[in-house]
Amino acid sequence: xxxxxxxxxxxxxxxxxxxxxxxxxxxxxxxxxxxxxxxxxxxxxxxxxxxxxxxxxxxxxxxxxxxxxxxxxxxxxxxxxxxxxxxxxxxxxxxxxxxxxxxxxxxxxxxxxxxxxxxxxxxxxxxxxxxxxxxxxxxxxxxxxxxxxxxxxxxxxxxxxxxxxxxxxxxxxxxxxxxxxxxxxxxxxxxxxxxxxxxxxxxxxxxxxxxxxxxxxxxxxxxxxxxxxxxxxxxxxxxxxxxxxxxxxxxxxxxxxxxxxxxxxxxxxxxxxxxxxxxxxxxxxxxxxxxxxxxxxxxxxxxxxxxxxxxxxxxxxxxxxxxxxxxxxxxxxxxxxxxxxxxxxxxxxxxxxxxxxxxxxxxxxxxxxxxxxxxxxxxxxxxxxxxxxxxxxxxxxxxxxxxxxxxxxxxxxxxxxxxxxxxxxxxxxxxxxxxxxxxxxxxxxxxxxxxxxxxxx
Amino acid sequence: xxxxxxxxxxxxxxxxxxxxxxxxxxxxxxxxxxxxxxxxxxxxxxxxxxxxxxxxxxxxxxxxxxxxxxxxxxxxxxxxxxxxxxxxxxxxxxxxxxxxxxxxxxxxxxxxxxxxxxxxxxxxxxxxxxxxxxxxxxxxxxxxxxxxxxxxxxxxxxxxxxxxxxxxxxxxxxxxxxxxxxxxxxxxxxxxxxxxxxxxxxxxxxxxxxxxxxxxxxxxxxxxxxxxxxxxxxxxxxxxxxxxxxxxxxxxxxxxxxxxxxxxxxxxxxxxxxxxxxxxxxxxxxxxxxxxxxxxxxxxxxxxxxxxxxxxxxxxxxxxxxxxxxxxxxxxxxxxxxxxxxxxxxxxxxxxxxxxxxxxxxxxxxxxxxxxxxxxxxxxxxxxxxxxxxxxxxxxxxxxxxxxxxxxxxxxxxxxxxxxxxxxxxxxxxxxxxxxxxxxxxxxxxxxxxxxxxxxxxxxxxxxxxxxxxxxxxxxxxxxxxxxxxxxxxx
Numbered sequence: 019x020x021x022x023x024x025x026x027x028x029x030x031x032x033x034x035x036x037x038x039x040x041x042x043x044x045x046x047x048x049x050x051x052x053x054x055x056x057x058x059x060x061x062x063x064x065x066x067x068x069x070x071x072x073x074x075x076x077x078x079x080x081x082x083x084x085x086x087x088x089x090x091x092x093x094x095x096x097x098x099x100x101x102x103x104x105x106x107x108x109x110x111x112x113x114x115x116x117x118x119x120x121x122x123x124x125x126x127x128x129x130x131x132x133x134x135x136x137x138x139x140x141x142x143x144x145x146x147x148x149x150x151x152x153x154x155x156x157x158x159x160x161x162x163x164x165x166x167x168x169x170x171x172x173x174x175x176x177x178x179x180x181x182x183x184x185x186x187x188x189x190x191x192x193x194x195x196x197x198x199x200x201x202x203x204x205x206x207x208x209x210x211x212x213x214x215x216x217x218x219x220x221x222x223x224x225x226x227x228x229x230x231x232x233x234x235x236x237x238x239x240x241x242x243x244x245x246x247x248x249x250x251x252x253x254x255x256x257x258x259x260x261x262x263x264x265x266x267x268x269x270x271x272x273x274x275x276x277x278x279x280x281x282x283x284x285x286x287x288x289x290x291x292x293x294x295x296x297x298x299x300x301x302x303x304x305x306x307x308x309x310x311x312x313x314x315x316x317x318x319x320x321x322x323x324x325x326x327x328x329x330x331x332x333x334x335x336x337x338x339x340x341x342x343x344x345x346x347x348x349x350x351x352x353x354x355x356x357x358x359x360x361x362x363x364x365x366x367x368x369x370x371x372x373x374x375x376x377x378x379x380x381x382x383x384x385x386x387x388x389x390x391x392x393x394x395x396x397x398x399x400x401x402x403x404x405x406x407x408x409x410x411x412x413x414x415x416x417x418x419x420x421x422x423x424x425x426x427x428x429x430x431x432x433x434x435x436x437x438x439x440x441x442x443x444x445x446x447x448x449x450x451x452x453x454x455x456x457x458x459x460x461x462x463x464x465x466x467x468x469x470x471x472x473x474x475x
Numbered sequence: 476x477x478x479x480x481x482x483x484x485x486x487x488x489x490x491x492x493x494x495x496x497x498x499x500x501x502x503x504x505x506x507x508x509x510x511x512x513x514x515x516x517x518x519x520x521x522x523x524x525x526x527x528x529x530x531x532x533x534x535x536x537x538x539x540x541x542x543x544x545x546x547x548x549x550x551x552x553x554x555x556x557x558x559x560x561x562x563x564x565x566x567x568x569x570x571x572x573x574x575x576x577x578x579x580x581x582x583x584x585x586x587x588x589x590x591x592x593x594x595x596x597x598x599x600x601x602x603x604x605x606x607x608x609x610x611x612x613x614x615x616x617x618x619x620x621x622x623x624x625x626x627x628x629x630x631x632x633x634x635x636x637x638x639x640x641x642x643x644x645x646x647x648x649x650x651x652x653x654x655x656x657x658x659x660x661x662x663x664x665x666x667x668x669x670x671x672x673x674x675x676x677x678x679x680x681x682x683x684x685x686x687x688x689x690x691x692x693x694x695x696x697x698x699x700x701x702x703x704x705x706x707x708x709x710x711x712x713x714x715x716x717x718x719x720x721x722x723x724x725x726x727x728x729x730x731x732x733x734x735x736x737x738x739x740x741x742x743x744x745x746x747x748x749x750x751x752x753x754x755x756x757x758x759x760x761x762x763x764x765x766x767x768x769x770x771x772x773x774x775x776x777x778x779x780x781x782x783x784x785x786x787x788x789x790x791x792x793x794x795x796x797x798x799x800x801x802x803x804x805x806x807x808x809x810x811x812x813x814x815x816x817x818x819x820x821x822x823x824x825x826x827x828x829x830x831x832x833x834x835x836x837x838x839x840x841x842x843x844x845x846x847x848x849x850x851x852x853x854x855x856x857x858x859x860x861x862x863x864x865x866x867x868x869x870x871x872x873x874x875x876x877x878x879x880x881x882x883x884x885x886x887x888x889x890x891x892x893x894x895x896x897x898x899x900x901x902x903x904x905x906x907x908x909x910x911x912x913x914x915x916x917x918x919x920x921x922x923x924x925x926x927x928x929x930x931x932x933x934x935x936x937x938x939x940x941x942x943x944x945x946x947x948x949x950x951x952x953x954x955x956x957x958x959x960x961x962x963x964x965x966x
Binding site for chain 1: 486488500501506512513515520523524528529544548549550553561563567574589592593594596604607608619620622633655661662665666706708751761762766796802806807811814816833836839840842846858891892946949950952953957961962964
């Protein structure tokens with residue numbers, strides 16, 4: 019057992035010191051009937067080499083974004099990760115520490131989180147941010163709960179162009195509260211003021227908006243935020259942090275709470291997790307925020323230092339009165355995001371944003387020209403768009419996948435009733451060669467499937 | 476004037492990355508976008524007017540800054556970290572290497588099932604192993620941490636009572652020694668909390684339990700071994716009582732390390748339990764996550780598992796969404812897959828015998844510390860413990876030194892203090908979990924340090940009251956941090 023130093027001889031000697039003659043004397047409190055009589059039905063321990071062989075065999079059964087060109091998005095994106103992020107994050111000092119309960123020996127972690135909170139505030143134009151949530155869906159659920167507690171109103175409006183997974187997670191995690199979640203239909207992927215206005219009432223705690231929305235469209239969120247505020251409701255924005263170099267910050271539009279998915283900030287896609295729930299708010303909500311928060315203080319010698327603060331909100335102190343039950347969060351993912359943001363800086367974030375938009379615009383324009391294909395939703399797009407396929411989107415995905423391109427996410431896979439819709443994501447990692455290969459294969463598909471009934475718009 | 480000093484570097488005040496920032500510097504160069512691609516003009520209202528004030532530093536400046544910050548942390552690879560209930564065991568390096576393999580790290584949760592069969596097979600293999608280890612029937616890997624696992628199970632309990640008996644029940648019982656996440660999760664799941672005082676021996680008071688059990692009680696939630704490091708001897712009777720009253724029983728699996736290959740929650744009658752992959756199954760704690768909190772359940776709870784459920788269909792792995800009684804989703808995707816990769820690699824490395832070896836060694840290590848520390852420190856329950864031992868600083872407090880001071884003094888000796896002041900029912904509590912990763916020599920060193928500190932209580936009390944002295948910063952004013960609330964940098 020290569021991870022356990024004590025040998026059988028060590029254990030014998032220790033048992034003698036303890037004053038027992040056999041290990042079983044130490045577990046006599048476990049009723050005899052409960053003690054396992056035979057070993058667990060698991061394979062025998064493997065060598066490190068055997069473990070690697072087995073695991074890599076599993077890894078090879080997956081297609082991945084380094085061996086295929088990936089246009090798959092819907093909440094998880096193939097953004098560039100600088101090598102320095104991986105190198106720094108693999109340091110044991112960050113990876114093998116735990117929650118900074120002893121701040122004197124956790125200043126590395128604590129200062130990184132303080133810098134993280136500061137950077138997230140900057141991206142979203144907000145005053146306060148916490149140390150992280152599990153992912154965007156759970157961050158949205160926590161934001162909804164905060165507005166529910168703070169306004170003492172019971173209805174949350176979550177329009178249909180919010181990521182369906184985030185809607186589902188919010189619904190699940192709030193299902194035991196006295197809270198109604200209502201949807202608002204969209205037209206061509208966009209919201210209109212009149213349909214939101216119709217749903218507002220004196221019970222509306224919050225209106226949720228996604229920016230850019232689930233279909234990649236950059237909607238003007240300002241009039242909706244004003245509408246919510248005129249009704250004394252709060253506005254929760256689900257924002258893409260990678261878009262914040264080019265898009266106006268939600269804080270500038272007077273958003274009350276901004277949440278988001280921080281995976282793209284230096285974290286691998288890793289089949290959906292671990293990801294990074296971002297949570298930022300106006301200062302007046304700081305003391306109601308869920309999760310950990312790091313603040314500045316001084317030590318007895320007057321040196322600047324960092325500590326977990328406002329812990330009386332948290333479960334380990336406040337127990338059943340806590341603002342949330344979150345304890346372990348996504349510390350190392352937030353750490354990676356901090357390294358990422360430090361490296362790319364403001365100019366890098368702007369360049370990445372522009373690169374996403376230009377590549378997206380190119381592919382979208384070119385695909386819309388192909389016979390049978392269309393891009394039915396207009397408006398500015400950031401890094402994702404809806405493509406209508408002549409034929410079944412899942413068949414198109416398979417056709418492209420066989421030729422080395424993971425072409426997007428069929429809407430049918432997202433629980434949406436639209437067999438022709440494919441959500442296509444284009445990050446800065448996609449080269450013109452890859453974009454042109456996509457276009458050329460789509461043309462082939464269009465010809466081969468010319469007999470198929472064209473999708474109705 | 477600078478002057479040389481061995482600790483100067485470590486103890487000098489650090490700068491913030493923002494304070495190192497200079498206009499025009501950068502650590503990144505974007506790949507150029509081909510000129511032939513269209514330019515996109517956003518409407519002016521939607522165009523960013525003021526760039527976010529992220530730091531402007533070269534790559535090497537950032538690397539040096541964060542490397543220097545990193546050495547201000549205590550961590551497992553540096554020295555002993557006996558933080559009770561957190562299972563700070565060694566994190567094998569091969570696990571991280573495997574999780575970073577592009578075949579795992581560069582796959583999207585939304586690519587097709589056909590293109591992710593390896594990831595699904597991995598989750599299936601891990602699920603099967605965890606089901607065997609816990610003695611349960613089914614599992615979800617979706618919860619991202621232990622607390623989320625608790626909430627997930629409680630939502631399933633609620634759905635179970637609704638579906639099978641027409642309405643949910645009202646309250647969940649916890650012992651007063653429960654982890655803080657338990658009551659918080661109970662409230663999030665829409666239940667009232669009923670706190671049960673522990674008996675004098677630290678166990679669930681069966682008589683008191685009988686008194687509170689009725690048709691309003693949805694569940695009992697207990698940690699086993701409990702937070703005193705003791706196995707609940709009457710667990711079968713306790714679980715029977717709750718079941719007879721129509722309730723369900725949940726095991727907080729934070730302390731599962733003690734049970735591996737020795738006994739299984741499923742055999743004890745628990746209906747559900749979570750496990751913390753970042754504790755028991757060696758995945759790095761990451762300075763506070765990411766963790767992973769799978770929940771294993773008995774058959775009767777299977778219909779309520781979060782969607783999607785991983786199944787085998789026509790010899791292929793498949794995500795099944797059509798489950799009308801499911802509670803829904805607790806994570807945007809399938810949970811913390813990168814952590815699942817590491818946990819499976821660990822289970823494969825340790826194997827069946829290794830699982831039991833983990834438990835045996837962690838129990839021997841904890842009992843060794845119990846016996847060796849009993850001379851100097853009060854041990855309320857000086858009986859064989861499981862994987863962690865609870866000692867009290869009450870003798871030292873009587874001599875003017877609190878557990879808080881002992882904890883701070885341990886920092887000067889280079890070890891991380893145990894969990895302190897928890898469980899709440901033990902005065903001046905120190906909860907020590909050595910784990911199986913530590914050698915006898917490390918434990919002996921720790922015992923020497925604890926004995927030395929006990930001597931210092933009488934000989935140099937001021938050293939303790941003002942400790943730590945050798946850490947990057949000394950005692951910090953936590954009260955003023957909450958008062959002034961500086962939680963972000965403003966230029």
